[in-house]
Amino acid sequence: MSSNTEVRRRRVFYIPGYDPMPPRRYRELYRKESEGQAAISGYEIKVMPGPRHARFGWRVEARIEGRGTRTDVTVLVWSDIVKDSMDRGILATYAQLFRTAWAYVGSGTLFRLMRLRKGPVIAALYPVVILLLQLLFALLVAWGLARLLMLWHPLAGWAGLGAVPIVLAGFRRLDGRFFAYYLMHDYAHCARLDGAMPPELEARLAAFTDDVAAALTEGHDEVLVVGHSSGVHLGVTVLADLIRAGRVPSDGPALSFLSLGQVVPMVSFLPRAWRLRADLAYLGTRPELFWLDVSAPGDGCAFALCDPISVSGVAPTGKRWPLVISAAFTQTLSRARWRALRWRFFRLHFQYLCAFDQPHDYDYFRITAGPQTLGRRFAGRQPSQSRIERPVSRYTDVAP
Structure with missing residues (x-):
């Protein structure tokens, strides 16, 4: 993995949660919210159509922190499986x-x-x-x-x-x-399968893993995988498979994982979630990537500030990931904005992908379109003191 921390070209792979809506919903959400955040934070960002040969996605050109970047975003489409x-x-x-x-x-x-x-x-x-x-x-x-x-x-x-x-x-x-x-x-x-991976999703993730592996050889400065909600545990499996197979070049771009509003325990706590628990334990020690987990106690649909590896009871010796931090909605949203969103539970669950009118260090658009890698941006950042790390799951086995 490259030690370069400056980004001119980035590839983002976005994994949505359980959602039957077509992926263009996420492009429009990104376009609208990035414009709002740019106006608040004083940077430039433009969303354009992605390359024609690529899977569904879009291109982002931005000037943030005085430097220009180009980002290509690809969405893992599994809305058909959801439907x-x-x-x-x-x-x-x-x-x-x-x-x-x-x-x-x-x-x-x-x-x-x-x-x-x-x-x-x-x-x-x-x-x-x-x-x-x-x-x-x-x-x-x-x-x-x-x-x-x-x-x-x-x-x-x-x-x-x-x-x-x-x-x-x-x-x-x-x-x-x-x-x-x-x-x-x-x-x-x-x-449905007591936590085991459904076969139809297994095949889709294998193809997606191939796409991420290809991106690591295409001259990008960073390859960033973003998982939201139930897309987080899918991202864990994609990255574990990628690294386990030796498909991360030592001289390639920085490999980063951003998990947002995770609900990993809903799956990892089930009896037959052997593969997910094994992937969590494996990914928690890997030096090939930087893993930031972001959630907020105000999000009632997520297991906020729960370290997904530790609470699942599979924290390995030498565990280094994830870095668990809070998006702190009550601080990063103004009082008026917080009052407007507080009881809109589903909307709050998507706030990680949206603009904040009082942003702190978490800014989705700086992370996905800015000139620093995820690891550089959060270097030295301390984890949330209120994170939960105690093992709670009854099932901790990683093989049948």
Whole structure:
């Protein structure tokens, strides 16, 4: 890995979380928010279409801290896999609910997770409660309709049961407000194989690892992998596979990993997450990269300031990564901005990718488009004093 800390050319690989939306959403988010941050922080940044031959992405030209840079961003597209996993009928979703609840409760994982942060556990319980309340409401409507129909004929009451699927279908059409089905499918996807990597995602990550390996030979000054939410544990596996296979050239660009709003324990605490736990333990000691983990206690959907390796119980001797720091929303957002976002939980979960009106040392656009490598920018930075490192997971084995 190169010791050069100045960046003129950078390649960024962005791994989104569980999201059925097309990747252009992230390009537009980057374009809009980078303009806002540039206006606040006094630098220049421009987003343009990426190279035609490349996978989906965009190019960024910037002048930050008095120096010009060019960055090519590529998105790992797995929204099609997410859509397929969400393509379930109402009955199948309720069956999924009970299987997922059993995976977390029956294994004792849910109670372990509660020892870390209550926010993401409440987020995990939310779709279960909402879907059960919707079912209860549908049954009450059916019961009331049956009573009315029985006034006309004693046997007509059975027709009231037809209201159940109609009411549930109505709730599903309104899920853009409730997010119950969306979250249910998200947690079910994690728990479907008790933490093991789904085969369809395995193949996608292998192709993505090849792309990162190729970028390390193309003359860039830094190759930066960014994982957000459930994209973090995918990034861990990509980088572990890359380094384990000896595909990081010693004279190549700086290799960096930025993990944002991670939910690693939702997977690593499950019984069959052997591969993820092994990848975490392996990556934690590697000198080939610099790993910065950023979260914030104000983000109720993330395991904020929880060291993903340590809490998973697989911290190796000589552990050096990740460097865990806080985005400190209550300090980096003005009071007015914080009040506007405080109860918008999903929006706050994406704040790491957005502009801050009172930025401190974490600035997503300086990191992804500025003239310093991630390692240089955070050299000497101390980890958050309130980080959580105690091992909590019941399952710590790294092989079947």
